[in-house]
Amino acid sequence: MESKTMQPTPVQMERENLRRVRFTRPALWVQLVLLACLIAGPLVVPSFRAMDVMTKVMIFAVVAASYDLILGYTGILSLAHVTFFGIGAYSMALVVFHSGQAAWYHIPVAMALAVGISGVLAVALAFFSLRVKAIFFTMMSLALAEFVFILGDQWHDLTMGEDGVSFSLPGIFSVNWSDGTFLGATLNGRLMTYYFILAASVLLFIGLVRFVRSPVGRVLKSVRDNEQRSTALGYKTFHYKVLSNVFGSVVASLAGVLFAMWLGYVNPTSVLGIPVMLNILLMVIIGGMGTLYGSIMGAAFIQVAEAWLPDLQKLTAWLLPHVEVAQRLAERWILYFGILFILVVIFFPKGLVGTARDVIARRKLRLAQRDHQPGL
Amino acid sequence: MASQAPVVQTKDLTIRFGGNVAVNAVNLTVESFTLKAIIGPNGAGKTTLFNLLSGQYKPTSGSIMFKGREVTDLGAADRTRLGVGRSFQLTNIFPSLSVLENVRLALQSKARVGMVFWRNYRSYSELEDRAYELLRQVLMEKRWAVEAKTLTHGEQRKLEIAILLALDPELLLLDEPTAGMSLEEVPAILELIQQIKAARNRTIMLVEHKFDMIMTVSDSIAVLKEGRLICDDSPEAVACNSEVLEAYLGGGVKNG
Ligand SMILES: Nc1ncnc2c1ncn2[C@@H]1O[C@H](COP(=O)(O)OP(=O)(O)OP(=O)(O)O)[C@@H](O)[C@H]1O
Numbered sequence: 001m002e003s004k005t006m007q008p009t010p011v012q013m014e015r016e017n018l019r020r021v022r023f024t025r026p027a028l029w030v031q032l033v034l035l036a037c038l039i040a041g042p043l044v045v046p047s048f049r050a051m052d053v054m055t056k057v058m059i060f061a062v063v064a065a066s067y068d069l070i071l072g073y074t075g076i077l078s079l080a081h082v083t084f085f086g087i088g089a090y091s092m093a094l095v096v097f098h099s100g101q102a103a104w105y106h107i108p109v110a111m112a113l114a115v116g117i118s119g120v121l122a123v124a125l126a127f128f129s130l131r132v133k134a135i136f137f138t139m140m141s142l143a144l145a146e147f148v149f150i151l152g153d154q155w156h157d158l159t160m161g162e163d164g165v166s167f168s169l170p171g172i173f174s175v176n177w178s179d180g181t182f183l184g185a186t187l188n189g190r191l192m193t194y195y196f197i198l199a200a201s202v203l204l205f206i207g208l209v210r211f212v213r214s215p216v217g218r219v220l221k222s223v224r225d226n227e228q229r230s231t232a233l234g235y236k237t238f239h240y241k242v243l244s245n246v247f248g249s250v251v252a253s254l255a256g257v258l259f260a261m262w263l264g265y266v267n268p269t270s271v272l273g274i275p276v277m278l279n280i281l282l283m284v285i286i287g288g289m290g291t292l293y294g295s296i297m298g299a300a301f302i303q304v305a306e307a308w309l310p311d312l313q314k315l316t317a318w319l320l321p322h323v324e325v326a327q328r329l330a331e332r333w334i335l336y337f338g339i340l341f342i343l344v345v346i347f348f349p350k351g352l353v354g355t356a357r358d359v360i361a362r363r364k365l366r367l368a369q370r371d372h373q374p375g376l
Numbered sequence: 377m378a379s380q381a382p383v384v385q386t387k388d389l390t391i392r393f394g395g396n397v398a399v400n401a402v403n404l405t406v407e408s409f410t411l412k413a414i415i416g417p418n419g420a421g422k423t424t425l426f427n428l429l430s431g432q433y434k435p436t437s438g439s440i441m442f443k444g445r446e447v448t449d450l451g452a453a454d455r456t457r458l459g460v461g462r463s464f465q466l467t468n469i470f471p472s473l474s475v476l477e478n479v480r481l482a483l484q485s486k487a488r489v490g491m492v493f494w495r496n497y498r499s500y501s502e503l504e505d506r507a508y509e510l511l512r513q514v515l516m517e518k519r520w521a522v523e524a525k526t527l528t529h530g531e532q533r534k535l536e537i538a539i540l541l542a543l544d545p546e547l548l549l550l551d552e553p554t555a556g557m558s559l560e561e562v563p564a565i566l567e568l569i570q571q572i573k574a575a576r577n578r579t580i581m582l583v584e585h586k587f588d589m590i591m592t593v594s595d596s597i598a599v600l601k602e603g604r605l606i607c608d609d610s611p612e613a614v615a616c617n618s619e620v621l622e623a624y625l626g627g628g629v630k631n632g
């Protein structure tokens with residue numbers, strides 16, 4: 001480097017600068033603090049309810065982020081995302097259930113099944129309907145979602161129908177397993193499952209982040225900007241869309257495996273239903289489409305609201321025991337979702353993270369402009 | 377061998393839109409490393425001809441050979457890979473990506489990075505450096521970091537040419553590269569075209585309305601009128617061809 005007499009270009013200087021601040025940038029610290037909270041959380045606050053919400057936030061952050069890859073980064077409106085999630089969840093549940101006794105290898109087998117089935121389905125769906133108009137893809141995905149839901153609901157021999165499937169996890173993940181205490185917290189199957197899910201979710205999320213920052217991610221971005229131009233550059237844009245669609249679907253199915261592991265129970269409504277699909281959509285929109293990190297915010301928002309809005313209902317009943325209207329309103333907590341949703345769309349059209357990024361970018365621009373006009 | 381064959385050879389190339397024959401039985405040959413200008417009045421079919429050559433449109437009939445190879449049935453992406461690069465009459469860039477990224481994406485395609493989804497795109501530093509180099513070539517390096525939509529019209533045309541050069545095409549199809557430019561910006565583009573031509577490693581096809589510019593840069597001129605190729609000759613011969621003068625300049629000559 002020093003031997004070069006040539007001035008580094010601004011591009012090289014910026015790259016060098018980015019490399020230097022790699023380990024000191026604020027975003028990294030936010031991520032590490034978040035990770036530390038998730039690791040320490042169950043040890044510090046030994047509340048099952050809190051751990052339950054945190055786990056669901058982690059899992060749905062991955063599901064929403066993988067949906068953001070398809071909706072926000074690729075510009076495809078799929079209604080079958082919940083289907084891939086459910087396929088993962090059912091893979092886990094059915095592998096254990098139909099083998100009678102849980103064994104450790106059931107987890108990798110379930111994951112392989114989830115990846116295999118959702119991968120093949122996603123490729124088929126994409127090849128069959130992505131070439132045609134976008135609305136056709138949406139309709140086909142809805143048909144697929146309905147079809148798989150009916151399978152789950154009606155194919156009693158395989159899925160136990162609407163009763164759902166209960167199963168137990170093997171070894172240290174089993175609810176019966178317990179082995180002393182660590183830092184004051186009881187080491188039990190729940191806690192082990194929690195950490196397994198934490199590690200897996202972080203890995204999946206990193207996978208998604210890497211995907212959008214890869215050469216493929218850049219091509220997808222260019223397709224959103226001007227698809228015809230991408231084609232003229234020699235990119236087969238169709239293949240890129242198929243790839244991201246399949247990748248997002250496979251990640252969702254792996255998150256489904258984690259979800260089944262956490263609940264130890266699956267049924268069609270909880271992992272294949274359209275309401276779950278709408279929740280995922282809501283998470284992405286609240287967090288901000290095309291931001292990936294917004295999915296964490298969106299998932300946290302919805303999960304926390306779902307966990308604690310029923311309390312609000314009880315609170316209302318307790319505070320206003322004779323006001324019928326207030327109680328009726330509190331029962332309709334779904335309605336609050338609707339109102340919150342509308343507020344978010346009006347005030348943060350780019351979602352929480354998207355809006356924050358805009359504000360930061362504007363401030364940077366203002367600072368840069370001030371630096372450029374020292375004389376004024 | 378391959379270099380002996382003309383870069384472009386069309387045979388009875390025809391495309392109709394409904395009843396309108398936009399390009400009509402055109403037989404056109406372009407030799408390696410020359411600059412062929414395509415002129416003709418508005419609506420003559422020049423842009424449509426480019427669309428056929430670059431694979432944007434499929435011909436109704438006739439065939440297209442590129443370097444002795446039949447490419448009539450290949451799509452636009454495949455022809456780009458073979459070495460056909462085109463700029464668009466209407467500016468065609470990625471508006472919300474940075475200027476550098478516009479060029480880098482072209483280089484990424486040319487370098488056949490492929491469907492890599494696990495590596496960071498910034499780790500391909502050689503692509504970034506080369507993109508900056510190309511921006512320097514078209515005198516745009518100062519603007520590398522801004523969003524492409526904030527460029528002036530002339531700057532966007534220059535960016536387009538940088539994108540085009542990034543693809544390192546053997547055949548350059550330039551559709552009115554100076555259209556909509558302010559007068560001060562035109563000489564830089566002209567200079568750039570002459571530079572490319574002087575390197576003698578690319579063939580250029582150029583659609584332009586600026587007659588004096590065409591006369592100075594082209595090796596040969598093809599004239600289209602209502603979809604037909606009415607003349608294809610040296611600049612001097614074309615300039616004296618009465619049919620051309622009538623078709624292209626209309627009554628302008630008599631009045632001038
Ligand atoms: N996609 C299309 N559908 C229908 N008609 C078309 C299409 N593209 C071009 N045409 C018609 O083909 C004819 C030739 O158009 P073209 O754009 O090739 O002309 P041009 O020579 O490039 O003109 P200009 O100098 O104005 O750019 C026009 O009559 C135009 O209306």
Ligand SMILES: [Mg+2]
Nearest residue numbers: 422423424465
């Ligand atoms: Mg034209």
